[in-house]
Structure formats: structure tokens, C-alpha cells
Amino acid sequence: MPKVLKAEGMNKCIGCFTCMLACAGVNHRNHSISKSAIKVRTSGGLQGKFVSVVCLACKDERACAEACPSGALEKRPGGGVILKKEKCIGCRKCESACIVGAVHFDEDENKPIICKHCGVCAKFCPHECLEMEETANDL
Amino acid sequence: MxxxxxxxxxxxxxxxxxxxxxxxxxxxxxxxxxxxxxxxxxxxxxxxxxxxxxxxxxxxxxxxxxxxxxxxxxxxxxxxxxxxxxxxxxxxxxxxxxxxxxxxxxxxxxxxxxxxxxxxxxxxxxxxxxxxxxxxxxxxxxxxxxxxxxxxxxxxxxxxxxxxxxxxxxxxxxxxxxxxxxxxxxxxxxxxxxxxxxxxxxxxxxxxxxxxxxxxxxxxxxxxxxxxxxSIMSKYHDAGTPVNIEPLNAAGGLPTKNLRQNVFEHGDKISGETFAHKNLVRKMACTGCPVGCIHIGQFRREFDKGHEYEAVSVSYDYELLFALGSFLGIKSSDEVLQLIEVVEKLGLDAMSTGVVLGWATEALAKNLITLEQTLVPLAFGNTQAYITAIEYIAYKKNEFYSILAQGAEKASEIYGGKEFAMTFGKNEMPGYHTGYGSVIGPTVGARHSHLCNGGYSIDQSMKEFDKxxxxxxxxxxxxxxxxxxxxxxxxxxxxxxxxxxxxxxxxxxxxxxxxxxxxxxxxxxxxxxxxxxxxxxxxxxNVRFPKRLFETPSMSGQLDEKVAYELLDMYNKKVEEMMAKEDA
Structure with missing residues (x-):
């Protein structure tokens, strides 16, 4: 069964940013948290709660893929999309189509940063905020 | 780069x-x-x-x-x-x-x-x-x-x-x-x-x-x-650094009431366990640290009659509980958090603030300074007086507070009471009275901090004292x-x-x-x-040890001033030898 990332334990988050460092490192071979597909931030300064902005793995209809003019975002089994970099023209239409703001944009590469639900962030979360969950294949 | x-x-x-x-x-x-x-x-x-x-x-x-x-x-x-x-x-x-x-x-x-x-x-x-x-x-x-x-x-x-x-x-x-x-x-x-x-x-x-x-x-x-x-890091996340209050107090190494005591009779009321039980609401981490040792404690403040409350959150650590807790004789976790909040808002070092106030409290009791100068009746355990005094320090309310704002060393030079102005190299002491390591360590340490060389930790791990x-x-x-x-x-x-x-x-x-x-x-x-x-x-x-260090027993027993100076000489010799040597 396919798996998708669920960030349902964010109440336990300590804001260590290890998930972002791991995602940027493994998926982009980069030290910068700017490259991470998951973004952890505070709502209202450090006295506010930690929240994560990451792909919610939409099933059936994917707004980001619908908005893509070049077919660079293909449906991923179980939810979400897969970026075909060679087809992407960097128009940023997917970024505005995602209404939870989970499509981030890599200015250096001129490509969106798309979560592929690989689970690296969950593996490096010390507090079980992030977990991989099995889900039915919707394709 | x-x-x-x-x-x-x-x-x-x-x-x-x-x-x-x-x-x-x-x-x-x-x-x-x-x-x-x-x-x-x-x-x-x-x-x-x-x-x-x-x-x-x-x-x-x-x-x-x-x-x-x-x-x-x-x-x-x-x-x-x-x-x-x-x-x-x-x-x-x-x-x-x-x-x-x-x-x-x-x-x-x-x-x-x-x-x-x-x-x-x-x-x-x-x-x-x-x-x-x-x-x-x-x-x-x-x-x-x-x-x-x-x-x-x-x-x-x-x-x-x-x-x-x-x-x-x-x-x-x-x-x-x-x-x-x-x-x-x-x-x-x-x-x-x-x-x-x-x-x-x-x-x-x-x-x-x-x-x-x-x-x-x-x-x-x-x-x-x-x-x-x-398990190397788990204590830092669990109850956090305040977990040390209990063992240090039990062993007689917790500086209390301007180090007139090495044991705090109300230590259990400000222990890591007590804070975790009564006040802890959240833990946080610095970027890149999966441990998360930052402990946030909360207290409830009634700001007006008619059940008008607000919840106040501040971070707490061992050194703060010592300096604004045992050192000032504060006997509840809520009150310690109240003092931390004032120190935080005004932007003071919590450790120096507590230790400076410890000196001022004793100096007032010994009539080296007067109530006309302190404006509030500083006394161990009097949280309200300390809150006001901390504000007076930050705003240099009068001549006395302007001097207090320069540290315990300076204040004792002017008003007396050097023997109980608890500083090492003019920096206010940390929360350890564990033995000669806790005395010599910050004295010889480059920045006069307990973290320069961890002398307090050597005291606790050394089985038998050896100069x-x-x-x-x-x-x-x-x-x-x-x-x-x-x-x-x-x-x-x-x-x-x-x-x-x-x-x-x-x-x-x-x-x-x-x-x-x-x-x-x-x-x-x-x-x-x-x-x-x-x-x-x-x-x-050209350094001094406050006499109080040798009056109040440490965790390793009574300390001898002569031995302290001897250790200081020994350390200085090592430094001289190193400085005479060419760079490796």
C-alpha cells in the first residue's frame, strides 16, 4: 500500500528543524532549510505554536497538477504529485494553486519544491510529530 | 566558510x-x-x-x-x-x-x-x-x-x-x-x-x-x-537542567541565601520535579538540536480584582532557579517564574541579578546600607521587594541602584561586605558550591564562568581530592x-x-x-x-576569593582558603609555562 506523510503530532513539536535539514539534505543535497519540502514555522513568534506547512497528499483531484500547463506534475499513487523536472517550465502556477501553501518555490533552480512523501522528515523527527501512514491507491 | x-x-x-x-x-x-x-x-x-x-x-x-x-x-x-x-x-x-x-x-x-x-x-x-x-x-x-x-x-x-x-x-x-x-x-x-x-x-x-x-x-x-x-542527552529533555536542584541540595552544594547556607530547606519547592509538575507547559529546541532542553514554565497572574487573570510563560533553567530561587530564599516555583519574567523583560543576566540582590539583602540586614537607599525591604523570600528592586536596577532608580547596576564587586567596594559579595573575577557566582573545583574553576577560567572548565563537574566526579x-x-x-x-x-x-x-x-x-x-x-x-x-x-x-566560600561548607566539606590560594598558584604556573612556549 502507498504511504503518505501525516503531520498530526505538531503539538509535540520542539522546533528543532531537523526534519527540514534532513529533507534538504537527502532530497536536494543541500544544507539550506530553504530547500526543504516541509516547512516548520511558528504562528506568532516563538510564543506561538509550531505549525508545519507540507503537502497534504490530495487524492482524486490535485489542484497543483491541474494548474500545471506542461504536465510536469503527475499524480502520485495514494495522494500528492511527482515532479517531472524536465517538463517543468518554472511558471509557478502550481504554487498559487495550492491553497494550503505547501508548494514552495526554489528560486535558485526555478522549480517548485514538491514533497514526494519519502518519509525522511518523519525518520528524523525526534518527537513523533510526523508519521507515514498507509493509504489506499486512488489511481 | x-x-x-x-x-x-x-x-x-x-x-x-x-x-x-x-x-x-x-x-x-x-x-x-x-x-x-x-x-x-x-x-x-x-x-x-x-x-x-x-x-x-x-x-x-x-x-x-x-x-x-x-x-x-x-x-x-x-x-x-x-x-x-x-x-x-x-x-x-x-x-x-x-x-x-x-x-x-x-x-x-x-x-x-x-x-x-x-x-x-x-x-x-x-x-x-x-x-x-x-x-x-x-x-x-x-x-x-x-x-x-x-x-x-x-x-x-x-x-x-x-x-x-x-x-x-x-x-x-x-x-x-x-x-x-x-x-x-x-x-x-x-x-x-x-x-x-x-x-x-x-x-x-x-x-x-x-x-x-x-x-x-x-x-x-x-x-x-x-x-x-x-541516554547521554535524555536528562536535558526530560525535566531539563533544573533536575540538578534536588541532588545538589541533598549533597549540600546548592548556594542558598547568599551562600549563608549550602542547603535550601525549601529546595523541594523549586526542584525540577516541582516545576515539571506545576508549571511546565512546553519544551523547545535550538535549530538543529533534536534534544529540546528549553523548558517553558507558566504561572497565572491576577492583574485585577474580579477574577482577572493572565497566563505568563517564561523559560527556566537550573542557573535561574539557583540565582532567583535558592540564592534569594524564594520558596515557590510560581514566585521564581515571576522574578524570571521581570529579568527577561528588562533584559538582565538572571545569574548576576540574583547574586547581586543576595549581597544587597545581606548588606541591608548588616546595616551597611539603609532602607532609604534600597527603597524596598530586601529580605530573603520577599518576592515583591525583589521584583521592584530588579526594576530599580534596570532603570538606575537612585545612586545606590546605579552602583548595584555595576555588580556585586563594585557595590561591595563602596559599601563594604566584600567577604560576602559572591563573585569570581568580578563575575557573580554560578549555582555550585561543590568543592575546590567550583572555587578555582571560575576564578582561573578565561571568562570567569563555570563553563570555562567545568570545575563544579570535576568536584562531583573526582573520587579523592588531589591538588x-x-x-x-x-x-x-x-x-x-x-x-x-x-x-x-x-x-x-x-x-x-x-x-x-x-x-x-x-x-x-x-x-x-x-x-x-x-x-x-x-x-x-x-x-x-x-x-x-x-x-x-x-x-x-591579583584575584580574591570571597571569605564566605570558606565559611559555608561545600558539598566536599569545609574548604580552606590557604589551599585555594595554593591551587591558584599551581594553575598560574601552568599558564606561565604554556605562554612561554612557542605556538605548536
Missing amino acids: IYEKYIRVLYLDLTTKKIRIEHRKDLYSYLGGVGVASKLLEENLKPELDPMDPQQPVIFAIGAASTIFPVVTKTVAMFWSPLTGELGESYAGGRMAMTLFLAGYDAIVITGSSSKPTYITISRNNVEFKDARAFWGLSCDEVGRVVREREPGGGKRSIIRIGPAGENLVSYACVCVDTYRHFGRLGLGAVLGSKKLKAISIVGDRDLPIKNFKDYFKVYQEIYNKVTDT EKLVEKLFKEEKERCMLNSLIICLFARKVYDRETILAALNSIDYNLTNEDLDAIGERIYKTKLRIKKMMGYDGK
């Missing part, structure tokens, strides 16, 4: 509002962190001018392995301390190291002074000096909020700032970093205040490809597993920590970062170092610090 053989330094001049960047190949052999910062302080210091002269420099530096390995989270600040009149060196966690790292700077040198209050914004492609006139007078949390709302970069940003205590040049004013962390000790807040620098906002978001991914990630994973899967061994251990640890602080690891993780781990980590990011190199780096840095201290007029022979 990672993957480059140079150190990238950003120079900021507040007088001319000009900046420049230098790539310093010559600093590479100092690794980073405290090594680089020491060297930059040495070459920018103006020994002929006053410590608070506008021309004096403030240095910030990140380390050789900042952010990209677990628990390597600290930024160092170096300056001329207005409190001790010599080496100022302080560390803060939070997001600062990550933001400097990803803005592309290894170190910042700030000189000059702005004619009007200013704040600085730093990013990878811009540095700006901005108007902070309306911010002047704001508390640490308020100024943090307004800068946060004004400046971009949320999530990749660090905001460091001073409160009213820094503006008013209190000698032990701190700098708040990202709400819950601080450059606490030795008065950096006052130095920034003297430069009219209210805040710095740093955004880090540059592209930084990993060079040898396989090597790097293998080491990263090994360290991550060591940190999260073993030679103690001095040797202090000396060795001081050098080792110079090396560790050039990375800059959080010292809580010092057991994770053994030599083998450090070499594996650094060599996976393109260094080519040996164990002997690390020895040499540690010694090189220590010698640099000692040269700076000499420039500032410090003489290791």
Missing part, C-alpha cells in the same frame, strides 16, 4: 553606517567560533580606550560545524566586559547560528556607535541600518514582536535585542536571542546599548549544496542516533572547551562529541584534521584569550 579555506567576516561600522566583507585565509587555523572571535577581538580591541568607548568592537561568530550536525547550535559573542573590566565571552543558542550560516557569514565585527537608536537587518544580499528611535525603551519581548512584524523571513530568521537594562548600561545587561535564549553573561547588552544598537534581525536562506553527501550524511546519522537513541589532578584537569578542560567552542557545539553535548566524532564530522565537510591538530587549536585559542586578558589589564595573581 564551509567548503572554503577562509573565514568570511562582515564588518559593520555604526558611526559611518558602512559595511565591508573580508575573506580571511589567515583565520582558518582558528577553525571558527571562539577561535575566530578571539583573534578578531584581539586585533580590533583598543586597549588604550575605555571598555565602553564607541570604538570598541563586538564580535559574533558561528563555528566550523554550525547547524549541520546535531546539537551544534551556538553563536559566540566576544567583547570587553563592562562587568569584569576584562574578557567578555558569551554564548547563545536559538536560531542565530543557522541564520548567520545561511546568510553566508562566519563572523560579524561591529564597531562604532550610532548617534540615534538603530537596528540592523542582515541577509545574504543586503545589510541595512534602520531607524529604531521608537523602539528605545521597549522591553525585550515587545521589541522582538515589532521587529518580527516589520521584517521578512519568518522561520529562517533570528532576532537578537536588548531591553531597558542594556539601554541604561547596566553592567550585567543581557542580549535576548529569539525570545528564549540569551547572551546572558558579562554585559553584552550594555555594550550594544552604548552603541545605540537595539536589535539585529538576520535572515538565512542561501543555496548551499552539500559537497560529499555520502560521507557527511553517514556521520550525521551516527551522531543523530547517538543523541536520540542513547595536582584538579589543576591538571581544569587546565586540560579549559583548552578542550576552547576547541569545542570553535565548532560551536552546545556543551550539553560534550559527551556526544568525543574526539573521534569531531574528527569524523569535520573531515566529512572537507577539513583534513588530526587529533594533534585539535590539541593545537585548543591551545592556540586559549593563548589568544590570555593575551587579550593581559591587554585588558588582567593579572591572574
Whole structure:
């Protein structure tokens, strides 16, 4: 069964940013948290709660893929999309189509940063905020 | 600069509002962190001018392995301390190291002074000096909020700032970093205040490809597993550093009521367990640390009649519970948090504030000072009086509080009571009365902190007291920590970062170092610090021990002043030998 990332334990988050460092490192071979597909931030300064902005793995209809003019975002089994970099023209239409703001944009590469639900962030979360969950294949 | 053989330094001049960047190949052999910062302080210091002269420099530096390995989270600040009149060196966690790292700077040198209050914004492609006139007078949390709302970069940003205590040049004013962390000790807040620098906002978001991914990630994973899967770090996350209150109190090593006692009869009411049970509402971490030792405690305040309440949250740690708890005879966790809140808002160092008030309390009881001077009846356990007194210190309410704002050493020089002014090298004492290590350690330590060489920890681990061994251990640890602080690891993780781990980590990011190199780096840095201290007029022979240390028994029993001076001589000899030697 396919798996998708669920960030349902964010109440336990300590804001260590290890998930972002791991995602940027493994998926982009980069030290910068700017490259991470998951973004952890505070709502209202450090006295506010930690929240994560990451792909919610939409099933059936994917707004980001619908908005893509070049077919660079293909449906991923179980939810979400897969970026075909060679087809992407960097128009940023997917970024505005995602209404939870989970499509981030890599200015250096001129490509969106798309979560592929690989689970690296969950593996490096010390507090079980992030977990991989099995889900039915919707394709 | 990672993957480059140079150190990238950003120079900021507040007088001319000009900046420049230098790539310093010559600093590479100092690794980073405290090594680089020491060297930059040495070459920018103006020994002929006053410590608070506008021309004096403030240095910030990140380390050789900042952010990209677990628990390597600290930024160092170096300056001329207005409190001790010599080496100022302080560390803060939070997001600062990550933001400097990803803005592309290894170190910042700030000189000059702005004619009007200013704040600085730093990013990878811009540095700006901005108007902070309306911010002047704001508390640490308020100024943090307004800068946060004004400046971009949320999530990749660090905001460091001073409160009213820094503006008013209190000698032990701190700098708040990202709400819950601080450059606490030795008065950096006052130095920034003297430069009219209210805040710095740093955004880090540059592209930084990993060079040898396989090597790097293998080491990263090994360290991550060591940190999260073993018991080495668990106490720091569980009840946190306050867990030490109970064992230290039980063993008779908890300085209480200005060290008139080594045991606090109400210790259980301010223990780590009690805080965890009654007040703990959240734990947080510095960027890149999977441990999360920051403990947030909450108390409820009734601000008006008619059941009008607010919930107040502040971070707490062992040293704060000692300084604003046992040392002042405060017997409830809520009251300790109330004192921490005031100290936080005003931007004071919690440790110095508590220890200074301990002296003032005893001085008032002994009639060295009067109620006309203190304005409030300072007495052990009187939280309300202390809250008011802390405000009076920050605003230098009268002549007495202006002097108190210069530290316990200065106050005791003027009013008497030196024998119970609990300072080491003019820096207020930490929360350990464990034995000779806790006395000699901070006295000989380069910045007079318990963290220079961990003397208090040696006391607790040494089975049998041995003068030679103690001095040797202090000396060795001081050098080792110079090396560790050039990375800059959080010292809580010092057991994770053994030599083998450090070499594996650094060599996976393109260094080519040996164990002997690390020895040499540690010694090189220590010698640099000692040269700076000499420039500032410090003489290791010319130090004093407050008599109280030898009156109140320690965890290791009664201490003898003669032995303390003997140990001091032994240590000074080691330093002289090292300084006479050529650089390795």
C-alpha cells in the first residue's frame, strides 16, 4: 500500500528543524532549510505554536497538477504529485494553486519544491510529530 | 566558510553606517567560533580606550560545524566586559547560528556607535541600518514582536535585542536571542546599548549544496542516533537542567541565601520535579538540536480584582532557579517564574541579578546600607521587594541602584561586605558550591564562568581530592572547551562529541584534521584569550576569593582558603609555562 506523510503530532513539536535539514539534505543535497519540502514555522513568534506547512497528499483531484500547463506534475499513487523536472517550465502556477501553501518555490533552480512523501522528515523527527501512514491507491 | 579555506567576516561600522566583507585565509587555523572571535577581538580591541568607548568592537561568530550536525547550535559573542573590566565571552543558542550560516557569514565585527537608536537587518544580499528611535525603551519581548512584524523571513530568521537594562548600561545587561535564549553573561547588552544598537534581525536562506553527501550524511546519522537513541542527552529533555536542584541540595552544594547556607530547606519547592509538575507547559529546541532542553514554565497572574487573570510563560533553567530561587530564599516555583519574567523583560543576566540582590539583602540586614537607599525591604523570600528592586536596577532608580547596576564587586567596594559579595573575577557566582573545583574553576577560567572548565563537574566526579589532578584537569578542560567552542557545539553535548566524532564530522565537510591538530587549536585559542586578558589589564595573581566560600561548607566539606590560594598558584604556573612556549 502507498504511504503518505501525516503531520498530526505538531503539538509535540520542539522546533528543532531537523526534519527540514534532513529533507534538504537527502532530497536536494543541500544544507539550506530553504530547500526543504516541509516547512516548520511558528504562528506568532516563538510564543506561538509550531505549525508545519507540507503537502497534504490530495487524492482524486490535485489542484497543483491541474494548474500545471506542461504536465510536469503527475499524480502520485495514494495522494500528492511527482515532479517531472524536465517538463517543468518554472511558471509557478502550481504554487498559487495550492491553497494550503505547501508548494514552495526554489528560486535558485526555478522549480517548485514538491514533497514526494519519502518519509525522511518523519525518520528524523525526534518527537513523533510526523508519521507515514498507509493509504489506499486512488489511481 | 564551509567548503572554503577562509573565514568570511562582515564588518559593520555604526558611526559611518558602512559595511565591508573580508575573506580571511589567515583565520582558518582558528577553525571558527571562539577561535575566530578571539583573534578578531584581539586585533580590533583598543586597549588604550575605555571598555565602553564607541570604538570598541563586538564580535559574533558561528563555528566550523554550525547547524549541520546535531546539537551544534551556538553563536559566540566576544567583547570587553563592562562587568569584569576584562574578557567578555558569551554564548547563545536559538536560531542565530543557522541564520548567520545561511546568510553566508562566519563572523560579524561591529564597531562604532550610532548617534540615534538603530537596528540592523542582515541577509545574504543586503545589510541595512534602520531607524529604531521608537523602539528605545521597549522591553525585550515587545521589541522582538515589532521587529518580527516589520521584517521578512519568518522561520529562517533570528532576532537578537536588548531591553531597558542594556539601554541604561547596566553592567550585567543581557542580549535576548529569539525570545528564549540569551547572551546572558558579562554585559553584552550594555555594550550594544552604548552603541545605540537595539536589535539585529538576520535572515538565512542561501543555496548551499552539500559537497560529499555520502560521507557527511553517514556521520550525521551516527551522531543523530547517538543523541536520540542513547541516554547521554535524555536528562536535558526530560525535566531539563533544573533536575540538578534536588541532588545538589541533598549533597549540600546548592548556594542558598547568599551562600549563608549550602542547603535550601525549601529546595523541594523549586526542584525540577516541582516545576515539571506545576508549571511546565512546553519544551523547545535550538535549530538543529533534536534534544529540546528549553523548558517553558507558566504561572497565572491576577492583574485585577474580579477574577482577572493572565497566563505568563517564561523559560527556566537550573542557573535561574539557583540565582532567583535558592540564592534569594524564594520558596515557590510560581514566585521564581515571576522574578524570571521581570529579568527577561528588562533584559538582565538572571545569574548576576540574583547574586547581586543576595549581597544587597545581606548588606541591608548588616546595616551597611539603609532602607532609604534600597527603597524596598530586601529580605530573603520577599518576592515583591525583589521584583521592584530588579526594576530599580534596570532603570538606575537612585545612586545606590546605579552602583548595584555595576555588580556585586563594585557595590561591595563602596559599601563594604566584600567577604560576602559572591563573585569570581568580578563575575557573580554560578549555582555550585561543590568543592575546590567550583572555587578555582571560575576564578582561573578565561571568562570567569563555570563553563570555562567545568570545575563544579570535576568536584562531583573526582573520587579523592588531589591538588595536582584538579589543576591538571581544569587546565586540560579549559583548552578542550576552547576547541569545542570553535565548532560551536552546545556543551550539553560534550559527551556526544568525543574526539573521534569531531574528527569524523569535520573531515566529512572537507577539513583534513588530526587529533594533534585539535590539541593545537585548543591551545592556540586559549593563548589568544590570555593575551587579550593581559591587554585588558588582567593579572591572574591579583584575584580574591570571597571569605564566605570558606565559611559555608561545600558539598566536599569545609574548604580552606590557604589551599585555594595554593591551587591558584599551581594553575598560574601552568599558564606561565604554556605562554612561554612557542605556538605548536
